Amino acid sequence: AVLADAGCDVALWGRTTATCEEITLKHRNERYLPGVDLPPALRASTDASAVLEGADLVAIAIPSQSVRATLEPLRAAFPAGAVAVSLMKGVELATDRRMSQVVAEALALPDDRVAVVSGPNLAREIAEHQPTATVVASTSPETAALVARACASAYFRPYTNDDVVGVELCGAVKNVIALAVGISQGRGLGYNTMATVITRGLVEITRLGLALGAQPATFPGLAGMGDLMATCASPDSRNHKLGVHLGQGMTLNEALTATGGTAEGVKSSRSVLELAHSVGVEMPITSAVVQVLHEGLPVEDLAPLLLGRPHKAERV
Ligand SMILES: NC(=O)C1=CN([C@@H]2O[C@H](COP(=O)(O)OP(=O)(O)OC[C@H]3O[C@@H](n4cnc5c(N)ncnc54)[C@H](OP(=O)(O)O)[C@@H]3O)[C@@H](O)[C@H]2O)C=CC1
Numbered sequence: 239a240v241l242a243d244a245g246c247d248v249a250l251w252g253r254t255t256a257t258c259e260e261i262t263l264k265h266r267n268e269r270y271l272p273g274v275d276l277p278p279a280l281r282a283s284t285d286a287s288a289v290l291e292g293a294d295l296v297a298i299a300i301p302s303q304s305v306r307a308t309l310e311p312l313r314a315a316f317p318a319g320a321v322a323v324s325l326m327k328g329v330e331l332a333t334d335r336r337m338s339q340v341v342a343e344a345l346a347l348p349d350d351r352v353a354v355v356s357g358p359n360l361a362r363e364i365a366e367h368q369p370t371a372t373v374v375a376s377t378s379p380e381t382a383a384l385v386a387r388a389c390a391s392a393y394f395r396p397y398t399n400d401d402v403v404g405v406e407l408c409g410a411v412k413n414v415i416a417l418a419v420g421i422s423q424g425r426g427l428g429y430n431t432m433a434t435v436i437t438r439g440l441v442e443i444t445r446l447g448l449a450l451g452a453q454p455a456t457f458p459g460l461a462g463m464g465d466l467m468a469t470c471a472s473p474d475s476r477n478h479k480l481g482v483h484l485g486q487g488m489t490l491n492e493a494l495t496a497t498g499g500t501a502e503g504v505k506s507s508r509s510v511l512e513l514a515h516s517v518g519v520e521m522p523i524t525s526a527v528v529q530v531l532h533e534g535l536p537v538e539d540l541a542p543l544l545l546g547r548p549h550k551a552e553r554v
């Protein structure tokens with residue numbers, strides 16, 4: 239819808255016939271965006287080859303852990319010269335790879351034909367044309383500029399960036415921090431706790447990013463602080479919501495069912511922590527979230543675990 243509103247000729251590929259027909263004929267997607275009118279020019283089909291034919295730009299928006307398996311069969315149909323755009327905010331569990339790396343590998347594309355879009359971009363608000371901005375990152379300035387031109391509209395403002403590593407890590411790790419904020423809110427804790435988790439969460443994101451070669455300026459930007467704020471503040475965020483359910487005492491399975499949709503931080507928390515271990519970076523909030531979600535740590539032990547660590551200077 240963003241691309242169509244920006245003037246692009248857009249075809250969608252989906253795997254469900256009824257959803258594709260609903261989008262093309264009724265300009266609605268009631269399951270994912272109830273009540274939202276989609277641009278009438280949007281058309282959708284389950285025929286991937288037909289949708290990909292002649293495309294200049296291919297935007298990919300599916301759950302991170304399904305990207306490789308979904309894209310590999312499409313490699314032969316991927317249009318020569320087209321740019322792939324990753325909208326995913328996760329890290330592949332089996333390989334600890336960022337999504338632009340998975341996309342490039344699955345489609346056999348060079349880095350300069352891959353871009354990443356990430357920022358404070360909650361889907362429903364965008365679908366309602368509420369103003370927001372985003373970051374378009376690519377190792378190629380030409381590719382980033384092409385994607386930015388394609389998606390810019392009266393309600394959607396893209397900024398280009400060459401720091402793909404930083405932008406992608408911001409998008410993946412903020413989901414883990416939003417889970418921690420949700421857990422604290424589910425336990426009835428207030429704004430001091432929320433601000434502490436967000437601020438120290440940004441420190442974790444920055445530390446990991448710098449160790450992996452990201453640029454410092456990315457972290458206070460839209461993909462970093464911007465998306466962290468949106469996701470941790472919004473009751474619509476799936477990661478935030480799932481954290482609230484856990485904080486209120488649900489098991490992980492109960493919380494996944496109650497939340498619905500994809501909460502990327504659940505799986506990516508593990509791959510992010512593995513990445514941190516691989517470069518010797520300490521991520522106490524991420525580690526505590528992994529322990530609550532996957533290792534049986536009771537939610538009431540999360541805060542004592544974090545606050546009981548040895549005291550230290552703030553900028554370490
Ligand atoms: N929603 C949001 O506000 C934002 C999401 N993102 C990121 O975009 C990515 C996709 O998220 P989102 O769109 O919310 O995810 P959803 O869970 O809403 O799924 C989106 C699409 O992925 C398809 N899908 C689901 N599971 C699979 C699978 N196993 N294999 C292939 N396709 C599948 C769905 O198809 P079907 O209907 O047939 O199941 C649907 O068309 C995530 O990485 C997320 O972090 C980024 C910014 C904002």
Ligand SMILES: O=C(CO)COP(=O)(O)O
Nearest residue numbers: 357358359360475476477
């Ligand atoms: O990434 C998002 C907003 O920028 C969406 O967050 P959730 O995946 O938690 O819903």
